[in-house]
Amino acid sequence: MGWFKRIKEGITTKSTEKKEIPEGMWYKCPKCSHVLTSQEHALEMWVCPSCDHHERVGSEEYFQILFDDGKYREIAANLTSGDPLEFADTKKYTSRVKASMAKTDLKDALRTASGMMEGEKVVVSCMDFSFIGGSMGSVVGEKIARGIEHAVKNNCPFICISKSGGARMMEAGFSLMQMAKTSARLTQLSEAGLPYISILTDPTTGGVTASFAMLGDLNIAEPKALIGFAGPRVVKETIGKDLPEGFQRSEFVLEHGFLDMIVPRAELKSKVAMALKMMKQG
Amino acid sequence: MANYLDFEEPIKELKEQLDKTLELAESEKIKGDVSKRVKELEKLIKTTTKEIYSGLTPWQRVQVSRHPDRPYTLSYIEEVTGGNFIELHGDRTVKDDKAMVGGMGMIGDQSVMFVGQQKGVNTKMRQFRNFGMANPEGYRKALRLMKLAEKFNMPVVTFIDTPGAFPGLEAEERGQGEAIARNLFEMIKLKVPIICVVIGEGASGGALGIGLGDKVLMLENTWYSVISPESCSSILWRSWDHKQEAASALKLTSEDMLKNKLIDGIIKEPLGGAHANSEEMFNTVREEILKHIEKLSALAPEKRVDQRIKKFGSMGVVNS
Ligand SMILES: [Zn+2]
Numbered sequence: 001m002g003w004f005k006r007i008k009e010g011i012t013t014k015s016t017e018k019k020e021i022p023e024g025m026w027y028k029c030p031k032c033s034h035v036l037t038s039q040e041h042a043l044e045m046w047v048c049p050s051c052d053h054h055e056r057v058g059s060e061e062y063f064q065i066l067f068d069d070g071k072y073r074e075i076a077a078n079l080t081s082g083d084p085l086e087f088a089d090t091k092k093y094t095s096r097v098k099a100s101m102a103k104t105d106l107k108d109a110l111r112t113a114s115g116m117m118e119g120e121k122v123v124v125s126c127m128d129f130s131f132i133g134g135s136m137g138s139v140v141g142e143k144i145a146r147g148i149e150h151a152v153k154n155n156c157p158f159i160c161i162s163k164s165g166g167a168r169m170m171e172a173g174f175s176l177m178q179m180a181k182t183s184a185r186l187t188q189l190s191e192a193g194l195p196y197i198s199i200l201t202d203p204t205t206g207g208v209t210a211s212f213a214m215l216g217d218l219n220i221a222e223p224k225a226l227i228g229f230a231g232p233r234v235v236k237e238t239i240g241k242d243l244p245e246g247f248q249r250s251e252f253v254l255e256h257g258f259l260d261m262i263v264p265r266a267e268l269k270s271k272v273a274m275a276l277k278m279m280k281q282g
Numbered sequence: 283m284a285n286y287l288d289f290e291e292p293i294k295e296l297k298e299q300l301d302k303t304l305e306l307a308e309s310e311k312i313k314g315d316v317s318k319r320v321k322e323l324e325k326l327i328k329t330t331t332k333e334i335y336s337g338l339t340p341w342q343r344v345q346v347s348r349h350p351d352r353p354y355t356l357s358y359i360e361e362v363t364g365g366n367f368i369e370l371h372g373d374r375t376v377k378d379d380k381a382m383v384g385g386m387g388m389i390g391d392q393s394v395m396f397v398g399q400q401k402g403v404n405t406k407m408r409q410f411r412n413f414g415m416a417n418p419e420g421y422r423k424a425l426r427l428m429k430l431a432e433k434f435n436m437p438v439v440t441f442i443d444t445p446g447a448f449p450g451l452e453a454e455e456r457g458q459g460e461a462i463a464r465n466l467f468e469m470i471k472l473k474v475p476i477i478c479v480v481i482g483e484g485a486s487g488g489a490l491g492i493g494l495g496d497k498v499l500m501l502e503n504t505w506y507s508v509i510s511p512e513s514c515s516s517i518l519w520r521s522w523d524h525k526q527e528a529a530s531a532l533k534l535t536s537e538d539m540l541k542n543k544l545i546d547g548i549i550k551e552p553l554g555g556a557h558a559n560s561e562e563m564f565n566t567v568r569e570e571i572l573k574h575i576e577k578l579s580a581l582a583p584e585k586r587v588d589q590r591i592k593k594f595g596s597m598g599v600v601n602s
Binding site: 139176178184209211 | 448451453456459460467470490491507509517518527533538539591594601
């Protein structure tokens with residue numbers, strides 16, 4: 001399977017190295033307790049073959065899934081978070097960022113890359129939930145902006161994979177304005193008549209849902225992903241009752257009219273490529 | 283009967299003394315004698331108010347922004363238009379959201395489309411207005427009115443005053459996230475001038491959903507941020523007790539927001555806050571609106587939209 005191939009030298013970043021899966025590691029599905037080797041799990045695109053549970057994965061995995069031969073070129077890879085507010089709660093924001101960088105080997109909660117998908121050029125931005133809960137700060141906004149810019153310049157579609165707990169509180173007003181920023185930049189894509197595919201994965205909540213994630217020409221979700229504006233705990237507190245089964249899951253959001261379709265991870269690439277082909281020939 | 287915040291206690295005491303003095307003077311008919319005392323007290327009230335209000339902490343600002351006597355959106359609209367206002371209702375899809383109001387009005391001979399969150403003035407009305415927390419239909423109503431304004435070439439003025447978009451079950455079913463996102467996408471390219479004024483609380487996406495203006499202004503004693511200090515405290519400090527620290531950390535005051543270039547200007551409030559002299563506040567807001575409409579109207583629509591996209595499209599601080 002192409003998406004699992006090692007990356008060709010020189011074309012991508014070193015963060016792919018750690019994705020080498022050591023032999024003998026096991027994965028136990030948290031939903032059905034099915035056990036398989038981590039390698040098998042990766043071959044299944046991190047989806048449980050027994051119960052279809054879509055494990056949360058990061059930008060590297062999605063790039064491997066979407067780009068032909070897993071080859072891509074990262075855009076604005078070195079942007080890191082500033083600390084304009086000199087924010088501190090129980091910890092300094094700068095230390096939180098540093099700790100998260102060390103833990104994840106990522107620079108922030110989103111990466112943008114360009115490459116080929118079924119032979120067509122695309123730009124993909126993908127969020128990493130492992131980096132401070134996939135929260136949206138200035139780096140996330142700026143990397144999306146750069147991705148859109150690159151797509152416009154290269155006259156190609158833009159795809160954004162969301163996976164976020166929402167705003168990055170430690171960037172306060174700056175974080176809030178990333179909703180405005182990304183929405184503003186998306187108008188440039190739409191002006192250029194280029195497709196924007198939004199892929200919502202588990203979980204997509206808060207300011208991300210209330211900006212670029214809901215603005216796709218197509219909104220596509222993975223199965224059973226949590227998608228909402230307010231988090232389920234907050235909604236539960238508001239109504240003072242238990243939430244109905246399946247509330248804010250992809251299937252619920254589709255039913256209420258905010259998604260075009262739910263696509264299992266294994267079909268993600270082919271479905272998106274097919275849709276883009278139709279849009280191109282329209 | 284006026285309401286006082288805890289740090290306004292000294293002002294309250296002085297005002298009570300003044301009332302008592304006046305009452306006494308009236309009943310005993312010895313006006314000559316008390317006039318000096320009255321003047322003294324009035325002066326003292328002024329200096330005390332000035333003193334208190336010039337040293338407000340960010341948390342105290344938040345308290346002022348929520349002062350129960352502060353004027354709300356419909357009062358501003360009513361007063362700046364002198365009653366020349368037609369309220370419009372409904373999102374044409376689900377219902378009329380009482381937490382989001384709007385309509386056409388005239389300021390002098392200038393037509394304006396107004397939109398804003400509305401809080402209630404008493405317990406019953408607060409519930410009726412859902413505490414200024416709009417549902418998706420509120421944001422869709424706001425967008426409908428803004429589109430109407432575009433059609434008839436009317437500038438849009440929004441008044442922001444919300445503790446957030448409503449986090450309810452139906453709100454989620456009807457796409458709160460999509461409604462706010464759509465407003466951002468449409469507002470950024472609306473062809474008519476947009477002026478946004480934060481008159482109280484500017485909380486999160488619920489505020490931003492009507493907040494993409496050519497000019498975004500904050501009244502002096504308001505706050506605007508991604509989260510309320512209370513929620514920030516509960517999430518980052520895991521307790522409700524750190525709201526003061528959270529308010530400071532969030533840099534949510536008008537001065538901080540301006541300093542960080544996340545807003546375009548501050549509108550001074552009367553001494554003691556907007557509620558202390560609402561008439562003066564309304565006049566100042568009217569003048570500001572007219573001033574900005576005039577300036578913005580001088581630009582071609584494409585230029586205005588371009589500038590708006592550039593402004594919001596470049597917000598953020600990163601290291602490269
Ligand atoms: Zn399973």
